[in-house]
Amino acid sequence: MSLALALTTSAWAMNNYDVSKMSAEEAYQHGKLLRSQFKNSEAKTYLQYAADNGYPNGAYLYAMESMGNQTNPRAVENAIVYLTNAAELGSRPALRYLYRQGEWLSEAKRRKYQTQYYNSLIELGAQSPGVAYLCLSDYFYAEDKELSAYYLSKAIEFELPSAHMISAQRLESEEGSFFFASDRVAQVEQHYLQAAELGYIPAIKKYITILEQKGKYKEALTWREKALTQGDITSLVSLGAIYSGSSVRYGFVEQDLAKAKAYFELYLDNAGQDSLSDIYKQTEYNHKNIIDKITVDKELQVERIKDGLSNVDFFYNYDFLWSIN
Structure with a gap:
């Protein structure tokens, strides 16, 4: 079940987030979304519920979230327990992590997990x-x-966007043979572009960086808007700054305080403060500076802009744990 679909089903349909009324998969999907919105503490409640109710990747994601607390030995020990449980339940990312990084395990155990991981990939090939x-x-x-x-x-x-992304990254690390360095650069950019055109947020962000390095800010702005429509939560902040007139690099963009206010509000409505709290506080500050400058007519525009983004299922941060294979 996709996350967008899960958001419309059963316990979620009535905005009922009582974890005890959710299935394990629903709890996992909701916890995954909360984590991607920097609401890590709240996310762990749902992820632990999913894990304790036998959802493999729920156990894996809860373990990885807990693993981040390296200053608390008990938290790390607890994470290892859930990571092992995830592997025993058949979570592919858990099996991969343990055979590669499970230094506390015996060699025999790591080989066992490696074999299980490889076999799971062969089975995955059928689907x-x-x-x-x-x-x-x-x-x-x-x-x-x-x-x-x-x-x-x-x-x-x-046409997997992540495959294009990985190909570009490997070419950047000097893999492959090219007579001219410019040919390598062209291939790298082409792969990033292909992944970006498929709506892959990490590739869109990388392609924006490439365009900005070339001074192509007008084209980069178009891609920033594309990232926003794909649900990238951090684009709300960057575009809000651009349209408020506070971005030097995008100084050519005509100030649009309605857009800036709409984007800042959407960020504040969707983001938590467990991660990137400084960005949240800066966005609050920027939002307050705009409020007094917004007329009644502009406020109507703000609402229309926000309504125009209602087709975006959710705003989130795409990191390495978002797409679990």
């Missing part, structure tokens, strides 16, 4: 061959670059 190829490329990357490259090329055939 999601593109994703399976991508994971196999990662699996063989350290020991067989040629085989890894083959699997990556197969994943790209399925």
Whole structure:
């Protein structure tokens, strides 16, 4: 079940977030979303519920969230327990983590998890061959670059944006042979562009950086708007700053306080403060500075702009734990 679909079903349909009334999958999806909105403390309640009710990736994500608290040994020990449970339940990312980074485990145990992980990728191929190829490329990357490259090329055939992204990153690290350095750069940019055109937020952000480095700020602005429509929560802040007139690099953009206020409000309405709290506080400050400058007519525009983004399912931060394969 997709996250967007889960947001409209059963316990969620009536905005009822009582975790005890959710299925394990619903709790996982809601916890995953909360985490991506910087509401980490609240997210852990839902993720732990999903984990305790046998949802494999719920256990994995709860473990990884708890693992971040390195200053608390008991929290780390608890995370390891949930990580192990996730692996035993068949979570692919948990199996991958343990065989690669489970230094506290015996070699026999790590080999067992590695075998289980590999077998799970073969099984995945029957349902999601593109994703399976991508994971196999990662699996063989350290020991067989040629085989890894083959699997990556197969994943790209399925137009997976993450495959294009990885290909670009490998080319940037000097993999592959090119007679001219400019040809390598062109290939890198092409892969990032293809992934961006598929709506992949990490690639859109990278492509924006490439355009800005070339001084192509008008084109970069278009892609910033594209990231926003894909649900990137941090774009609300950056675009709010641009349209408020406080961005030097985008000084050519005509000030639009209605847009700026709408974007700042959407960020404050959706984001928490457990992560990136400084950005939240700065956004609050920027929002307050705009309020007195907004006329009644402008306020109506603010609401129309926000309504125009109602087709965005949710605003979130796409990090390495958002897309779990």
